[in-house]
Amino acid sequence: MTPTKPSDLIASDKNQNKQAVIAVVGNPNTGKSTLFNLLTGMRQKVANYPGVTVEKRIGELTIGERRFQLIDLPGTYSLAAHSPDERAAIDVLLGRIGDMPAPDAVLVVVDATNIKRNLFVATEVLELGIPVVIALNMVDIAESQHISIDVAALATRLNTVVIPTIAAATRHENLEPLKAALATAVDKTSPKPWALLEDVKQAAAALATELATECAAQTPPSPQQPAAYEVQRALIDKGGEAEKRLVDIFGSNLSRRLQLLRDKLTSGQTLAERDANERYAYIAKILDGIVQVPAGNQQRSLTERIDQIVSHPIIGSLLFVLVMATVFQAVFSWATPLMDLIDGTAGWVTDQVYATLPEGAIASLLADGVVAGVGSVVIFLPQILILFAFIIVLEDSGYMARAAFLMDRSMRWCGLSGHSFVPMLSSFACAVPAIMGTRVIPDTRDRIATIMAAPFMTCSARLPVYALLIAAFIPRQHYFYGLVNLQGLVLLGLYLLGIVGGVLTAFLLKRTILRGSAPTFLMELPPYRTPNIKSVLVRLIERAKAFLVRAGTVIFFVSVVVWSLAYFPRSEILAAEFERQKLAVEASVQIEAAREQAILVLENELAAAQMEQSLLGRMGKTIAPVFKPLGWDWKLSAAVIASFPAREVVIAVLGTTYAVGSDVDEEDEGLRERVRNAAWPDGKKVFTPGIALGLMVFYALCLQCAATVVIIYRETNSWRWPAFAWVYMTGLGYLGALACAQLG
Amino acid sequence: MSSQQQEWIALAAVILIAGISIFRWWQRRKRGDSGCSHCEKSCSSPETTSRKLD
Incomplete structure (x- = not known):
């Protein structure tokens, strides 16, 4: 497949001095964002569109001396907006977002392996009368599937530029011809808008003129004049975002006017059905004779064969539980040697600090504050990496999409759909991006229910807390010839507790204050692929860096501050009393070993006091x-x-507090031992099994993350929901811990 | 070095570290970041966001 020459198709006649705007449009899963990243490099900024919580990504593309502004629009299958994301995409294309100008050109990213469906949105964009460049992406995968496309003929039939591209993290091709095509397209005179449904377009234009006249007649004249295309979309997409907005401006009477027009324009089918039928017929005509797809695609049939098992309601669900159980077993079984190594290194550093520096505040700050605090968190790096290695491999292989498909049934039970599964899955890493990811959910009530459920999922910050408490209090018992260990089972149970908590919360909300019908869920299942080792490693390194940066900044800060709070003020009276008792011991105890032991006991008592x-x-x-x-x-x-702003801080605080007030002997086995041996003044152990389990339950259910609270506020534009989430989750955590303590 | 001198040095170090940390956090908030490096890394991490689907 060779690129067509853009210069042959597009004439240059606009001034070249202004910074032109190019919008990037495409279906999800087309490599749109990867292409955007490759074109703009690191020259990007992310913000929200004014008034809505939809992410706007703008990048800068430089070609020769010229600079272009690239706007990456949310992935969409058509311009029929049914969610805030999709509405933002249309608003950008129509130039109806604040002071943002309408784009000078549009880059439509089309998946070459699924060209028919991808051309749906491409033809809609072509109708708008904006110069379009089509990036026919993933041509390498199309070739491997023996799909052949006559690119030149496609460009001629669509009357636009088509550039075949490969845009993947590991390989990219034809970016220079694509850039050249974009540079030429922005200078092109805009083509005349056209419409597949010409009668609908004319009716919409007439209604838009009527509405504009009504706006002008208002006192003062309303500035919110509708665009003809917006009215056209409102006519076609009954109940969609365009209709909602127009009704907001012109009142509910407009709905009746729209319906009257719809009745005139259709017979026997809805306008949306007519649009889809005529558009697919038009696309079929365009593709006729220029796209050859082999009848029996080998990879697809392999995918279908695997899916017969993996997506099966019973076998697939059992497989899912088995896969997740294996992951949690591995987290504990494989990480131990590396964790012991980190633990040993931290112990060695502590010994070196005490051996090198004189006894006092500085040695304590370094050993009990920095090393004990930061070290106690860093030790969980191997477990986090093992967990994420599994998640990344499962995602890259295409398995996670099947898990979303399987989960759709469970989600439906609690009034949500598979739409909510992707944010829920994301929240196993961190609730913040997960809550931002709920923007793809069309219905506001479903979106809020998902936002309320997402923080229950076990995020990467909960894992160290669980790992510490499980290692300290759950015995290393193995079952089934060593294949299953108790610690892994408890961890799995805590993950399940989070899932159950989230699902029940959504269930309750959807049946009370957020009552509404169950949404429809449509999702594309990608073919199974062998994960790219390099890509997996790059993402794992990213995750490790993020974790270590966190340990080196926030945890370091908290450790040092907590150490100072645990160390100061120093009591001179206590120190003098210790010196008096120490002298008495030295004078009275003759045997050296007994004397040292007595002094050690005194030192521990002093530290605790x-x-x-x-x-x-x-x-x-x-x-x-x-x-x-x-x-x-x-x-x-x-x-x-102390861990309410960020839950993993509890490890650092426990590390520091139990180090400052604990035995200072070389046989100390780290935080796990210190926590296990923690005792009340009467010698009774602090952590009974019930209390340890209660603490784990508390951390599973409680909302201890300031960033999550803030992001809930940002996404719901109200303090009501974050306040509700915090009170509800904290209350639930407290009651859970109370029940465990009383029963245990 | 006396124990009191050590305490003063340790306290000064704590105040310095806390001051630098808070200043850097405040600067990032001013730039419009969430102020939470953990969350930002997670957001940009492809496995954790729905944006990966685009």
């Missing part, structure tokens, strides 16, 4: 009565309170 009267100790004791019914001591209460 100093910490109790420290700022953290006082704060912890003040808040402790609230958590007393849960069986928590003041150290744990303080750690939990």
Whole structure:
């Protein structure tokens, strides 16, 4: 497949000084964003469209001396807007977003392996009368599937430029011809708008003129004059975003006027059906004789064969549970050697600090603050990487799309659809992007229900907390010839608890304050592919870097601050009393080993006493009565309170508080041992199995993430929902922990 | 170095670290970031967002 010469098709006649705007449009799964990234490099900025929480990505494309502004629009199958994302896409194309000008050209990204469906939106864009360049993407995959496309003939029939491209993370081709085509397209005189449904276009234009006259007659004249295309979309897409907006402006009477017009323009089928039928007939005519698709595609049939098992309601669901169980088993079984290595290194660094520096505040800051705090979080890096390696491989192979398909049935039970599964899945990494990802959900009530359910999913910040508590309190028991271990099962149970919590929340909301009909869900199942090792590694390194940067910044900051709160103020009276008792021991105990042991006990008592009267100790004791019914001591209460802005902080706080007030001997086995041995003043263990389980349940259900609270506010434009989420989840966590403590 | 001198140095280090951290966080908030590096990395990470589908 060779590119057509853009210069042959497009004449240059506009001035070349202004920064031209190019919108990038395409179906989901076409490699649109990858192509956008390749064209703009790192010269991008992300913001929201004014007034709506739809992400706007703008990048800069430089060709020779000229600079172009590229706008990456949300992926859409057609210009029929049924969600805020799709409405933003049309608004950009019509130049109806704030002070953003209408685009000078549109780059439509078309998947060469699925050209018929992709041309649906492409032909809609062509109707608008904006110069269009089509990037026929994934031609390498099309070739491997023996799909042949006559690109030159396609360009001639569509009367536009078509450039075959390959835009993948690991390989890209024909970007230069594409850039040249775009540079030429923006200078082209706009072609005349046309319409497949000419009668609908004319009726829409007449209604738009009537509405414009009504706007002008208002006192003062309304500035919100509708575009003819917007009215056309309102006519075709009954109940869609275009109709909703026009009704908002012109009142409910407009719905009746639109319906009268629809009745005139159709007979026996809706306008949307007529549009789809005529458009697919038009596309079939364009593709006739220029696209050859082999009858029995080998890869597709292999995919179909696998799908017969993987997407089967019963076998597929069992397989899904088995896959997830394997992942959680691996998280514990495979990570242990690496975790021991990190733990050993942290212990060695602590020893070196105490051996090198004189005893005092500086050594304590470095060893008990920095090393104990940051080290206690970094130790979970291997587990996080193993979990994400599995998730990335499952996604890249195409399995996760099947999981979404399977989950659609479960989602339907709680009043949601598979639409909500992708954000829910994302929230296993972090709830913030997941909540932002709910923008693809068309119905506002479903969107809010998903936003409320997403924070329940076990994010990567919960994993270290679970890992610490499971390693400390759940025995390493193996079953079924060592294939299944208890720790992995408990972790799986906690993940399931999060899922159940989220699903039940959505269920309750959808049957009470967010009552509404179950939405329809349409999703494309990509063919199974072998994951690219390089791509998996690159993303794993990204994840490791993100985790380590977090440990090096936020956790480091928290560790140091918590250390200072746990260390200061120092009591001179306690220190003097310790010195007096130490001298007495030295004078009275003759045997060296016994003397050293007695002094060590005194040192531990001093450390504990100093910490109790420290700022953290006082704060912890003040808040402790609230958590007393849960069986928590003041150290744990303080750690939990400190972790409300970010839940994984609890590890660093526990690491620091238990290090500052703990035994300073070389046989210490790290935080797990310290937590396991934590005791009340009467010697009773703080963490009974019930209390440890209660703490895990608390972390599974509680909303301890300031970023999530803020993003819920941003996405719902109200403090009502984040306040509800925080109170509801914290209350649920407290009650869960209370139940465990009382029953355990 | 006396224990009191050590305490003053440690306290100064804590204040310096806290000050730098808060200043950097505030600067990023001013630039329009969420102020949470963890979340931003997750957002840009392809496996975690629905944008990967585009």
